Amino acid sequence: MKINHYNNSHKGHLPVRVLQHNIISQFENTTAEFLKETLGTVNAKKLKTEMVYTINSDASNGDKVKGPFVYNKTNEIHIHETFLAYLWCMTYSLYIYSDLLILGQLDAIDERKLLADRTFNYALGLIDNYSDWDKANIPNPEVYDSKLAADIEKTNELFLYGFNFVLCHEYSHVDLGHCDAATRGFLADLERKEFELEADAKATNLFSDGIYPDNEAATKYGVAVALSSLLFFNSKVSKKIHPDSDVRIMNALNQFAVEDNDTSWLIACAALGLWSNKYSIELTWDEKPSFKKLYKYLSVQLD
């Protein structure tokens, strides 16, 4: 049976459009009193309460991936449709890969693995060039067979937490006065790097306030997936402005006090493995007493 979530309130050309209302409500409900608490910042910093959602010109002619940004004179948070597509596809594949790893089935010939590979490759391709999302062959949140429903709904949940972390990071830049500093003048790379870490720490704090027993796992996995997705923008982990993505993952998971054998660490390990494959970088894998120790062991090899 086919499931179709599209209706004409969904603007855009890519199937991730069906989640746009969920994205906004996820942001507004980051914490119980989020709208009330953020009102002061919104007014003081003149942050536009409406986000700028840039859709592609049509389904076959769009922009390649561009991350959200807020460094601009108008204090608007910009979101690009292709970034959402990229993040959804990365979330889907990282979720399936981690699940297969836990089940010990990653090496088996498996329909879920095949779909995850296809989705992962589509996401990677979007970094270099735009291409249309083949809804008949690549899993997506809009139209799918009901037998994929469980994996797709899980992906939607993780994607909404992950993308909300990205939004809270941008919001934190505004709240912490980084945008004022940026419009006053040129920012040194070191200062920008510092700003990025501060924005992550603030976003992680907001997220910690919004954790309840029933959303704890999705919150942590969502953040692990979102930060892991950012790894693939760079052939080298080191980057001038954004601090190394592997360090950002470590900081956030430590700040959440995630347990050493939590699946979040496994997701991050899987992402490092995929990243090293893509850029043909040799990583030595050894058996370690926990996923966290394995992550640290892999991460230091990138320094």
Ligand SMILES: [Zn+2]
């Ligand atoms: Zn930033």
